[in-house]
Amino acid sequence: MSDHDEVRPPLSQEMRSALGVLREEKPSARLRARLGEALVRADDGRACARAAGDVAPGPWRLLLAYPSALALAGLVLGAGLVLLSPPGAAGTRDAEPVPAREVAFRRSGAGERWLELPWSHAVHSGEPATVWLETSPPLDFRPHLTGLPSLALVNCDAARCVHAFTARTGDAATPLRVRIERPGRYELRLSHVSEVRHVQERFVVVVD
Amino acid sequence: MSRGWGVVSGFTSKRGPAGLEASERARFEAAVEPLLPRLHRFCLALCHSRQEAEDLLQDALVRAYLRRGDVHSGPSLAWLCGIARNQFLEHRRSVARRRSLLDSVLEGTTTALGSLFAGGVEQPDPEARLGASEEVERLWWCLRQLPEKFRLVVLLCDVEELGHEEAARVLGLPVGTVKSRHSRGRARLGALFAATPGRHADAVSEGGRP
Incomplete structure (x- = not known):
């Protein structure tokens, strides 16, 4: 002072x-x-x-x-x-929570690696889905999705960011890849909604 | 003050016993009464809406009442503000723990739950609305644009007219920090106030910047 x-x-x-x-x-x-x-x-x-x-x-x-x-x-x-059903949801259907899944990921060598999230896109029967993905700062998935015209950063606070975008589902589903630079335990939350279903998923990623 | 704060408060309560508890309550109310307007303004400065500030004031007062035995010399402004601030921080932490950011974003599709949990069940207080002049609402709006660390110091020093030492006691900060924040906060507030000639009543009553 x-x-x-x-x-x-x-x-x-x-x-x-x-x-x-x-x-x-x-x-x-x-x-x-x-x-x-x-x-x-x-x-x-x-x-x-x-x-x-x-x-x-x-x-x-x-x-x-x-x-x-x-x-x-x-x-x-x-x-x-x-x-609460996001815009585009079929009628007034409630979100279906999926039990949290743990995903183990082993990094080989130094530097960044990409983890593909096993998200439940099949439930949408090939219909396009609006996706919200919450990540925390050590994780970044944006670079991989910059080709998606609908990608938007919806909100951020000190610890987390939420991105929203439209994704393909079914056989040609959009891969959701997260860039991981450091070992640790990360939690990612995902909400996806189509004309068919509205699903909420939580992934606990353990990185060696 | 010898009377209670409301028709069911103090000795006139139908719920509370008319004996020891009621007289304890009346004593507490009388001791807090001179400090109540200041504590109310402190809560208004902490929170982003009047409803939230009223909830905080109530919670803080109940907690102070239950802990009245901790202070032998009676409740002081510093003690009450400390309780209010702790309650505020505790509530903010517990809300953050319960909700993920994703929940918040998805919740943006409706305000129904938010208004309920923010006390929206009650109708706005007509008396408060009448009493809040445009000038005051403008000042509240500007105050709420300041970061909390400046806002509270400016409130205590410029609104409540506390000295730096007393404000430091209330906030649990070194006096030098209070002086510095007062100077910088006041400068920011002055610039904001000068640049904000419009009406901001809505922003104040519905919540300002998060």
């Missing part, structure tokens, strides 16, 4: 005024009532035990506290699962 860092930049008059108004912001009466109710519940032995050891978020606690809210959650959850 330098001396320069400690010099506080001046605030504009407009910002001073906004800060003053913000300083007046208080919890509403409704929120105060809600907090009061929460403290009453905390005095209940069940609530005490839950609050002491539970790390579940507030809304879950609300659901457990109110049976009617739990019923509503069930309804919304059902509706949510229907809506």
Whole structure:
């Protein structure tokens, strides 16, 4: 930290005024009532035990506290699962999870190697499928798929990236190859949907 | 404050016993009452939506109430903010553990579940909406664009008007770090505020930058 860092930049008059108004912001009466109710519940032995050891978020606690809210959650959850089918899914079919599979991969020699994922493309009966693939940074599959016009990087966070693309299935299925540079244990998640099926797969890749 | 916070709180509760528990609760409420607006604003600065901030405030207060015996001199702002911050980090970690990025992407096809788990079952608070002026919402929007490490320091120093030493106690940071972050955070906020003349109420109430 330098001396320069400690010099506080001046605030504009407009910002001073906004800060003053913000300083007046208080919890509403409704929120105060809600907090009061929460403290009453905390005095209940069940609530005490839950609050002491539970790390579940507030809304879950609300659901457990109110049976009617739990019923509503069930309804919304059902509706949510229907809506979760990605665009292009046949009707409102739910995703079919496939048990996780472990894939052993032995690298021979130094440098990068490509692992072809044994994904269940056959379930789509040759229909094109929209695929979402989640990888973590040591893994890269993009270079191999750059020829796919639909390839898109959908989202990334600090540890993972999700790519989406359309793949061929059946006899001429698009191979999903992942570049592996280092030994380790990697987890890849795959979701693929066609007019026929919607499948979710998880691969645990162990690289020597 | 001698009264409870709500109609079912304190001595008027039908659920809680009218004896020791109720008076303990009333004592806690009275001790926390002067700090409540500040703690509320701290939660608003941590979270990206009002609903999330209210959930956090509730969880933090319940945890503080259950651990009130830990502080013999009564609850302080630093203690309460520390609990809120830990709860926030704990919740963020547990959400990250439960969800994969792929789940998040696929979930983008609907907002139904997200709004439920973010407290969307409740209707927006009309009082809060009325009270939040455009100017305040604009400032909240700008604050939420700052990285958390700057946002909290600016909130404590410029909104709550705490000294650097006290802000350092609240955040558990060295005073020098707080001074540095205050200076840089304030500069960033000033530039953002000047460059953001429009209305951002929607961005604040629905959640800003992730």
